[in-house]
Amino acid sequence: MTRGIPLPRGMRRSSEGWAIHYGAAGSLKLEICLAYCFLPDMASMKGKTSSFSRNLSGASFVQAPGVKHGPNGVTFVSSGIPDLDKILGGGFPLGSLVMVMEDAEAPHHLLLLRNFMSQGLVHNQPLLYASPVRDPRGFLGTLPSPILSKEDKVPQYDPEQEKGLRIAWQYKKYFGENKQSFENHRENRQEYNNDFDLRKPLERQLLSGNHIDCFSLQDYPNLSDLQECCSIFLAQLERNGGGSKSAGRIAIQSFCAPHCSHSNMEWDMISFIRSLKSMIRPSNAVAVITFSPSLLSPTFSKRWQHLADTLISVRAIPDEDKELAKLLTGYQDMVGLLHVHKVASINTQVPVILEASTFSIKLQKRRTLVLERLNQAPVDGSSGNSYATSASCSGSSKAASLDF
Amino acid sequence: MDNHSNLLDEALGFNSKARVSPSGRVVLIEDSVETSGSFVLHHLMKHALSLNCSGIVLFVALAQPFSHYDRILRKLGCNLVAQRDNNRLFFFDMLKLGCLDGDGGKIIEGQLLELYGKIQKTIETDALPDQSKNPITIMIDDISLMEVAAHGSSNHVLDFLHYCHTLTLGPGCSLVVLNHEDIYSSLTGPTLILEMEYIADIVIKAEPLATGLASDVHGQLMVVNKGIIDENGTLRTKLRNFHFKVKENSVEYFYPGSQS
Numbered sequence: 001m002t003r004g005i006p007l008p009r010g011m012r013r014s015s016e017g018w019a020i021h022y023g024a025a026g027s028l029k030l031e032i033c034l035a036y037c038f039l040p041d042m043a044s045m046k047g048k049t050s051s052f053s054r055n056l057s058g059a060s061f062v063q064a065p066g067v068k069h070g071p072n073g074v075t076f077v078s079s080g081i082p083d084l085d086k087i088l089g090g091g092f093p094l095g096s097l098v099m100v101m102e103d104a105e106a107p108h109h110l111l112l113l114r115n116f117m118s119q120g121l122v123h124n125q126p127l128l129y130a131s132p133v134r135d136p137r138g139f140l141g142t143l144p145s146p147i148l149s150k151e152d153k154v155p156q157y158d159p160e161q162e163k164g165l166r167i168a169w170q171y172k173k174y175f176g177e178n179k180q181s182f183e184n185h186r187e188n189r190q191e192y193n194n195d196f197d198l199r200k201p202l203e204r205q206l207l208s209g210n211h212i213d214c215f216s217l218q219d220y221p222n223l224s225d226l227q228e229c230c231s232i233f234l235a236q237l238e239r240n241g242g243g244s245k246s247a248g249r250i251a252i253q254s255f256c257a258p259h260c261s262h263s264n265m266e267w268d269m270i271s272f273i274r275s276l277k278s279m280i281r282p283s284n285a286v287a288v289i290t291f292s293p294s295l296l297s298p299t300f301s302k303r304w305q306h307l308a309d310t311l312i313s314v315r316a317i318p319d320e321d322k323e324l325a326k327l328l329t330g331y332q333d334m335v336g337l338l339h340v341h342k343v344a345s346i347n348t349q350v351p352v353i354l355e356a357s358t359f360s361i362k363l364q365k366r367r368t369l370v371l372e373r374l375n376q377a378p379v380d381g382s383s384g385n386s387y388a389t390s391a392s393c394s395g396s397s398k399a400a401s402l403d404f
Numbered sequence: 405m406d407n408h409s410n411l412l413d414e415a416l417g418f419n420s421k422a423r424v425s426p427s428g429r430v431v432l433i434e435d436s437v438e439t440s441g442s443f444v445l446h447h448l449m450k451h452a453l454s455l456n457c458s459g460i461v462l463f464v465a466l467a468q469p470f471s472h473y474d475r476i477l478r479k480l481g482c483n484l485v486a487q488r489d490n491n492r493l494f495f496f497d498m499l500k501l502g503c504l505d506g507d508g509g510k511i512i513e514g515q516l517l518e519l520y521g522k523i524q525k526t527i528e529t530d531a532l533p534d535q536s537k538n539p540i541t542i543m544i545d546d547i548s549l550m551e552v553a554a555h556g557s558s559n560h561v562l563d564f565l566h567y568c569h570t571l572t573l574g575p576g577c578s579l580v581v582l583n584h585e586d587i588y589s590s591l592t593g594p595t596l597i598l599e600m601e602y603i604a605d606i607v608i609k610a611e612p613l614a615t616g617l618a619s620d621v622h623g624q625l626m627v628v629n630k631g632i633i634d635e636n637g638t639l640r641t642k643l644r645n646f647h648f649k650v651k652e653n654s655v656e657y658f659y660p661g662s663q664s
Contacts, residue, residue: 073475267552267555268555270552271502271553271555274549274552274553275500281499282469298589298590299587302584302586302587302590303552305437306437306584311437341437342438346472347475347476348479349442349443349476349650351440353617353618353619353622354617357617
C-alpha cells in the first residue's frame with residue numbers, strides 16, 4: 001500500500017479527485033456539491049457532528065488558532081491525531097479531563113501524548129507536562145514535527161487509478177469515517193490539526209519559544225504542591241466571556257507509576273485528579289492523564305474512569321497472533337489498538353454512541369499515525385471479533401515509561 | 405403533560421392518583437462507566453421543579469457545574485436560572501469540596517457539617533419561611549465524589565446522608581443520590597453502596613445492554629420500588645425492567661423489543 005500523500009487526507013482525496021476529473025479543479029462549488037453527495041452515505045455515522053457544528057465553525061468567529069466550536073457551547077482542541085478528532089466528534093473539549101489507559105507493557109500511550117503535546121506547541125498553546133522520570137524536559141526532544149501539507153501537492157497523484165481499486169470493497173474504510181464535518185472547511189482544518197511525522201523531531205524554536213512547564217512527579221511527593229502548580233498554570237487560562245484567548249494543555253504521563261512516592265496514596269491521587277478536574281472545568285484547557293489501570297486496585301481504577309470525561313485505552317497487539325492475523329485485514333501494518341470507552345458529554349445528557357469503538361493504530365508510511373476501523377478479513381469469516389473488548393489488563397506491574 | 409406517562413414515572417409511582425409520593429423517600433441511582441445514569445437525575449429534578457409550583461429542590465453538585473445542568477434542563481424545558489431566582493432551586497456548587505487542603509481527613513468533617521448547616525438553614529429560612537409544607541427534594545449528583553473528598557471515610561458521608569434524610573421526612577419530600585455501582589463491585593464488606601441500598605426506598609440501576617452498545621437503545625433501567633402499598637395494605641417490592649434511549653429533550657422508555 002504505497003500512497004502519494006499521508007492517509008488522513010485520503011478521504012478528502014476522493015472528492016477532490018472527482019473534482020479534478022471533471023476538469024474543474026478550482027471550482028469550490030462543485031467540490032462542496034460532491035461532498036454533499038456523499039452525505040447520505042455517512043448520515044448513519046453520527047448525529048452529533050452534523051451540519052450544525054459545521055455552520056458554527058464556518059461562521060467566521062474570531063477564535064484562537066487550534067480551537068474549534070462545537071455543539072452545546074463546547075469548544076474543541078485537537079488531539080493531534082486527525083482521525084481521533086473525527087472519532088470524538090471534533091477533538092477534546094476545553095474544560096474536560098481525558099484519561100488514557102496504558103498498556104502496562106507497551107508505550108503506545110506515548111504516541112497519543114506526543115501528538116497531543118506537539119499539536120499544542122504548533123498552535124503556540126501553553127503546556128504543562130508532568131512525568132515520572134527525573135528529567136521530563138528530555139521528552140520534549142521526542143515530540144514529532146508537523147507535516148506541512150501543501151494544497152498544491154494534492155493534484156499530483158493520479159486519482160483514477162486508486163479510485164478504481166478503492167471502491168470495490170471495504171467502501172466504508174475509505175469513505176465512512178465521519179469526514180463530513182471537515183469536508184468543506186479545509187482552511188479551518190489545516191489550522192486545526194496537523195499530521196505529525198513521528199520520525200522528525202519538532203523544531204527547536206517551537207520548544208524554546210513556548211510557554212512550557214515541565215515537572216517530574218518524583219519531585220512532588222506531596223500532591224498538593226503539584227496541584228498548586230496546576231492551579232498557577234490554569235490561572236492564566238481563566239475563561240472570561242471573551243473566549244478568544246489561547247487554550248492550554250496539561251499532559252500528565254503515567255500518573256500512578258510505582259517509583260513515585262505517592263503511588264500508594266490512592267486517596268491522595270484520586271483527590272488530586274478530582275481537584276484537577278474541578279479546576280480545569282471553568283478554564284480554557286484540556287488535561288490528558290495517562291495511567292496504567294493494572295497498577296491500581298480495581299475499585300480505584302473504576303473511580304478514575306468515572307472521573308474521566310473522555311476515556312480511551314490503548315494496547316499493543318502481539319507480534320505473532322496467527323488467529324488475529326487471520327481475522328483482520330491489514331494486521332501486519334497495525335502497531336496497536338485503541339478503544340474509546342467514553343466520549344465527553346459536556347452540557348448534554350445524550351451519550352455519544354460510536355458505531356465502532358475499537359480502532360487499529362497504524363503508522364502510515366512509517367511516519368504518521370492513523371486510526372482505522374477494524375476490518376474483518378474476507379476469508380473464514382467467523383462472526384464478530386470480541387478481541388479488544390477488555391482492555392489492557394495484563395496484570396504486569398512493570399512501569400510503562402519505556403520509550404521507542 | 406405527556407412526561408407523566410412514561411415507564412419510569414410509572415415505576416416510580418409518580419402517576420398514582422394522589423401524585424404526591426409517600427413521605428421521606430430515598431431514591432438511589434446507580435450507574436457504571438459504560439452507562440451514565442445522570443439522565444435520571446435530570447428527569448427527577450425536572451419533575452420536582454414542575455410539581456404544581458410548590459416543590460423545592462436543593463441540589464448538591466459535586467460532579468458538574470451549574471452551567472452544565474442549566475443547559476441540559478433548558479433543553480428539557482425547565483429554566484434553572486428562573487427557578488433559582490424564584491427560590492425554588494438552591495444550587496450548592498461543591499466541586500471544590502475538600503480540595504484545597506493538604507490532609508483532608510479531619511477538615512472534611514467540618515466542611516460536611518458546614519454544608520449540612522447551609523442546607524438546613526436554607527430549608528428553614530429561605531425555602532419555607534412560613535412553615536408551609538412544600539415538598540423538599542435534596543439531590544446529590546455523585547456521592548462517590550464526596551467519599552473522595554472525605555478521603556475514603558464513608559462514615560462521614562453516611563452521617564451526612566442520614567442528616568439529609570432527616571430533613572426530607574415530610575410528605576412528598578425525597579432524597580435523591582447518584583452513585584456508581586461498579587466502583588464497589590470488587591469490594592467486600594459494608595461498602596457505601598450497600599448501606600445506601602439499605603436505606604433507599606427506590607433503587608434505579610442504569611446498566612449497559614448485555615449485547616453491547618447500540619445507537620437506538622442506550623441501556624436498560626432496573627427500578628426496584630420497595631415502598632409500594634397495594635390495595636390490601638401490604639407492603640410489596642415491585643421490580644421493573646425496561647430499555648431507554650436518551651435524547652436531548654426527552655428520554656424514551658420502552659420494554660425490550662417493543663421499539664418499532
